[in-house]
Amino acid sequence: MRIKKFFRTFLLLYIAAICFLTSCGGKTPSVTTASSATTQTSSTTSSTTSVTPPEPKKRVAITFDDGPHNVWTVAIADELAKYGFHATFFVVGNRIGGEKRVYNGSSTALYLFRNGHELGIHGYTHLENYKNCSDAEYQYEMSETVAAIKKFCSGYEATLMRPIGGSISQERIEASPYSIITWNVDSLDYKHKGNDSASEQKENVETIVQNVMSTVKEGDIILMHDIYENTYEALKIILERLDAEGYEVVTITELLGEPLPGTRYSHR
Ligand SMILES: [Zn+2]
CATH class of the missing domain: 1.20.5 (Single alpha-helices involved in coiled-coils or other helix-helix interfaces)
Structure with a gap:
């Protein structure tokens, strides 16, 4: 069972x-x-x-020191406009008003401002550097340039400063009400500005182009000077190549966002 x-x-x-x-x-x-x-x-x-979606453009900033120049600054601004690019121009105060120079500076600075470029302070008399000059000299270089930009550019208040030769003490950087902008790509255009012949000019222009294009990458700040013909000739080639390689040339403020005062930037 x-x-x-x-x-x-x-x-x-x-x-x-x-x-x-x-x-x-x-x-x-x-x-x-x-x-x-x-x-x-x-x-x-x-x-x-x-x-x-389309690849976002790679951004770089081209900066121009020592102008404005009544011929080359305008030519450079017009070349940038062909691509819809904007740059930052660190101006020399006494060249804006044309007080000591023959440049038609006042209208040139305003031309830049009205065409969407950024203006920054370089100095008023282009002193040797801001490392060894007296406090009085340094303050004069700053305040007079700020005043000149304001006067000739519809009251525009500059917030960026490019030390002469990139040289400034850490103490002055930290005390500055401006963002201190140096660079990490040097075109060395000031070393290749003289031309004794057409072939020498071609060589100089090619060198400037090479100095930029051999090293440039996204986020870089490029140094040039808007007072030389060779800079203008080289820039035409540089812009064409940057555009073809997917770069967009923007102002320093566009590249860095909101750069802080009392801080040094050489790239993004
Ligand atoms: Zn300079």
Whole structure:
């Protein structure tokens, strides 16, 4: 009797196990469906993401020191305008008003300002450097340039400063109400400005182009001077190449966002 009962229990358990396995087996197609649904979803997703947005432009800033110059500054601004690019010009205060120079500086600075370029302070008389000059000399160089920019550019308040030759003491950087902007790509255009012949000019221009294009990368700050013909000739080639390589030339403020006063920047 007991054995019979045991077999009956065993049989019932066996049938229950078979039913359970069968019902699991029944679920298998739904698992397959889910997996195929997953596959479908991912294929839908990949078809959505395959429409990639255009690559954002790589940004660099070109900065020009020592102007404005009534010929080359205007020519440079017009060349930048062909690409919709904007640059930053660190001006010499006494060249803006044309008090000591023959440059038609006042209208040139205003021309830059009205065409969306950024103006910064370089100095008023282009002193040797801001490392060894007296506090009185340093303050005069700053305040007179700020006043000249303000006077000739519709009250514009400069916030950026480029030390002469990039030279300034750490103490003066930290005490400055301006952002101190140096560079990490030097075109060395001031070393290649003189031309005794057409072939020498070609060589000089090629050197300036090479000095920039061999090293430039996104976020860089490039140093040039808007007072030389060779700079203008080299810039035409540099802009064409930067544009072809997907670069956008922007102002320092556009490159750095909100540069802080009392801080030195040589790149982003
Ligand atoms: Zn300079």
